[in-house]
Structure formats: structure tokens, C-alpha cells
Amino acid sequence: MKILVFGTGVLLRGLIADCAEKAQMPITMVSSTPSGDDRARALTASGGKFTLRERGLGSDGSVVDTAREVAIIERALTASDDTEAVLATASDPEIGLVISNVSESGFKITEPKEFSFPGRLAAWLKARMESGAPGVTILPSELIAENGKKLRAMVAECNPDPVFLAWLDSACVFCDTLVDRICTQDESDPLAAIVEPYTFWAIQGEPTGALGELAAANPGGIIVAESIERYQLRKVRILNGLHTSMASIGPSKYGVETVREALEHPELGPWLESLLWDEIVPAICPPLERTDADEFARLTLLRMKNPFLVHKLAMIAVGAAVKWEARLLPTLAAYEARFGKQPEKLTACREAFLASA
Numbered sequence: 377m378k379i380l381v382f383g384t385g386v387l388l389r390g391l392i393a394d395c396a397e398k399a400q401m402p403i404t405m406v407s408s409t410p411s412g413d414d415r416a417r418a419l420t421a422s423g424g425k426f427t428l429r430e431r432g433l434g435s436d437g438s439v440v441d442t443a444r445e446v447a448i449i450e451r452a453l454t455a456s457d458d459t460e461a462v463l464a465t466a467s468d469p470e471i472g473l474v475i476s477n478v479s480e481s482g483f484k485i486t487e488p489k490e491f492s493f494p495g496r497l498a499a500w501l502k503a504r505m506e507s508g509a510p511g512v513t514i515l516p517s518e519l520i521a522e523n524g525k526k527l528r529a530m531v532a533e534c535n536p537d538p539v540f541l542a543w544l545d546s547a548c549v550f551c552d553t554l555v556d557r558i559c560t561q562d563e564s565d566p567l568a569a570i571v572e573p574y575t576f577w578a579i580q581g582e583p584t585g586a587l588g589e590l591a592a593a594n595p596g597g598i599i600v601a602e603s604i605e606r607y608q609l610r611k612v613r614i615l616n617g618l619h620t621s622m623a624s625i626g627p628s629k630y631g632v633e634t635v636r637e638a639l640e641h642p643e644l645g646p647w648l649e650s651l652l653w654d655e656i657v658p659a660i661c662p663p664l665e666r667t668d669a670d671e672f673a674r675l676t677l678l679r680m681k682n683p684f685l686v687h688k689l690a691m692i693a694v695g696a697a698v699k700w701e702a703r704l705l706p707t708l709a710a711y712e713a714r715f716g717k718q719p720e721k722l723t724a725c726r727e728a729f730l731a732s733a
């Protein structure tokens with residue numbers, strides 16, 4: 377089976393293409409922003425190949441430092457210049473999965489609708505229906521709760537035709553998913569991805585068809601489950617919450633530029649660890665089990681201190697307003713409701729973010 381991917385970002389190369397290669401499922405990648413278009417053209421020039429470097433400590437503490445060429449991207453198209461070619465892929469019965477990561481900013485309907493990601497997906501799905509090819513499983517990987525349900529609703533808004541909607545619901549499946557892997561750019565090679573050894577992709581659904589094939593080739597890396605709510609909550613609030621907190625206060629108040637610098641800073645490091653243990657974790661337990669949250673928080677700190685990664689806070693700060701809404705404001709509110717006072721450090725991060733916004 378094959379995969380159609382919307383987006384060309386580092387997460388798609390560092391996690392999704394890695395999983396697809398293990399399953400030997402060729403990818404057609406479609407870009408839809410000017411920077412994505414440049415990357416699609418560069419991928420076409422490289423024959424779809426890019427370098428994937430895995431660096432960090434393995435689960436047994438041993439050093440992992442490997443590099444390999446990933447050659448699973450069959451084609452890279454730009455939605456604006458290759459519109460017909462993108463639509464033509466809709467009739468390919470071999471395509472069983474459609475995966476997206478257009479970031480939070482691309483995961484919405486903008487005018488004109490047909491040029492927004494949901495509009496482009498709706499057009500592709502309509503062409504699929506009209507071609508008579510079988511339905512597909514759609515896996516959005518943007519870090520948004522219930523991303524599958526939200527994407528289905530946006531596609532339906534872009535094309536409310538009842539015949540299309542009946543086909544969509546009977547032939548296609550939209551799954552909620554949660555991705556987790558720290559993927560960074562290689563400053564010297566725009567196509568290369570530098571990733572940590574840890575890989576986790578939780579998908580809500582049934583491991584059948586093309587999804588079953590992908591999951592079977594990635595044991596431990598991909599989990600297909602009836603509910604992914606627990607994974608979503610702990611990852612977005614702990615890992616992304618801590619990232620967004622340090623990106624809000626680290627550069628402006630302490631002059632640090634990377635995640636590791638922030639955690640190793642003599643004053644900011646312990647302050648951030650206290651923010652994690654004394655504010656974030658107590659605010660989200662319950663609904664999370666304390667042992668689950670503690671274990672994930674410990675692992676998160678180890679992953680963020682990965683000596684081999686250079687994870688820029690400036691990159692994490694992009695689109696911070698939307699990130700605050702999903703990752704930190706609910707934690708702030710839960711802390712206040714539970715303890716009857718404002719969390720001191722989260723509030724300081726919020727103020728630093730608002731001052732710099």
C-alpha cells in the first residue's frame with residue numbers, strides 16, 4: 377500500500393517517513409506553503425531521498441548515533457503548481473493512508489477555502505469518490521486533541537454535498553492521533569532530520585488494512601488503541617507544556633537559545649523542573665494517574681537533556697498563542713481550581729509570553 381502526505385516538515389520526515397519506510401509504503405508528499413514548496417522541489421531534486429540521523433541515549437542508556445538515507449518518498453508535489461498531478465493520485469487504489477502535518481496554523485479553514493488544507497483534502501477525497509477507488513484512512517498528526525474528528529468536520533464544511541458525506545462516512549475513516557518524537561532540523565542540510573531514538577505514535581482506531589500494515593511494521597513505535605486520550609493529555613500538557621513554558625521565558629529573561637541550555641542553566645533549570653513537578657504534574661493528576669505522569673515527566677526531562685540535539689526555543693515559540701491555549705492555559709486553570717491560587721511559575725511564563733507577543 378502507499379501513503380499520501382500533506383506537509384513536508386521535519387516531523388513528517390523524522391517520524392512519519394521513518395515509520396513508512398519500515399513498512400515499505402511509498403509516500404507522495406504534497407506541500408502547500410512557500411517554504412514547503414521549496415522543500416518539495418529540493419526533495420524532487422534529491423530523488424526523494426534525505427538523511428535521517430538518530431542521536432541520543434537508548435532505553436538502556438547506551439549512546440545511539442546513526443545516520444541512514446531514507447528513500448521512501450516516491451514523489452514530492454507542490455499543491456499550487458502540481459494541482460492536477462495531486463488530484464490524479466486520488467484514483468490510485470494503492471493509496472490506503474492519507475497523513476497530514478500542516479502544523480496548527482495550517483489545520484483550519486481559511487479563505488478561499490479551496491486553497492486551505494481542509495479544502496485541498498476535501499477536493500482530493502471527492503476525486504477519490506468519483507474515481508471509484510476504495511476509501512482511505514486519514515491520519516492527521518497535528519498536535520491538536522481529536523484531530524481526526526476535527527478534520528472530518530472541516531472536510532464536511534468544505535464539501536457538504538450529502539452524496540459525498542455518505543461516501544465519506546461509509547468508505548473512509550478519520551482517526552485521532554498523537555505523535556511524539558523530538559525532530560530537529562540539520563542546520564547544514566535542509567532536507568535532513570535529526571531525531572531522538574524515542575518514537576511514539578498513538579492512533580485511535582482498529583489495526584486493519586493499510587493502518588494495520590503500518591502498525592505491524594513499527595512494533596512499540598505505533599500503538600493503535602480504542603482510546604488515546606491518556607497519551608494525548610500527558611504528552612501535550614507535560615512535554616509540550618514544558619517546551620512552551622521555557623520558550624516563553626527562557627530567551628527573554630535568561631538569554632538561553634535551546635531546550636538543553638534552558639534546563640542546564642543554573643537558575644532557570646531548577647526553576648523549570650519545579651514548574652514541572654510542583655505545578656504541571658499536580659494540576660493534571662487526576663485525571664492522569666500520578667505514577668503515569670511521574671514516569672512520563674522523568675522521561676521528558678531525560679529526553680530534553682539529550683546531549684546530541686540542538687532544539688531551538690525560537691522554533692518552539694512559533695505560533696505560541698495557539699500553543700498556550702492547548703498546552704498551558706488548561707493546566708493553569710486546573711491548578712487554580714484545585715489549589716485556590718495561581719501557579720506562580722506558570723503565571724510568570726504567561727506574563728513573559730504576553731510581554732513579548
Ligand SMILES: NC(=O)c1ccc[n+]([C@@H]2O[C@H](COP(=O)([O-])OP(=O)(O)OC[C@H]3O[C@@H](n4cnc5c(N)ncnc54)[C@H](O)[C@@H]3O)[C@@H](O)[C@H]2O)c1
Pocket residue numbers: 383384385386387388407408409411412413477478479480481482483493517518519555556557558559560
Ligand atoms: N518537530 C518535532 O519535534 C515535532 C514533534 C511532534 C509534533 N510536532 C508538531 O508538528 C507540527 C509541525 O512541526 P515541524 O517541526 O514538522 O515544523 P516544520 O516547520 O518543519 O513544518 C511545518 C509544516 O507545516 C506546513 N504548514 C505551515 N503552515 C501551513 C498552512 N497554513 N497550510 C498548509 N501547510 C502549512 C509547512 O509547509 C510544513 O510542511 C507542529 O505543529 C508540531 O507541534 C513537531
Ligand SMILES: O=P(O)(O)OC[C@@H](O)[C@@H](O)[C@H](O)[C@H](O)CO
Pocket residue numbers: 519555556557558559615616619620691692693694699
Ligand atoms: O512547535 P511545537 O511546540 O508544537 O513543537 C516544538 C516541540 O515542542 C515539539 O516539536 C516536540 O519536540 C514534540 O512535540 C515532541 O514530540
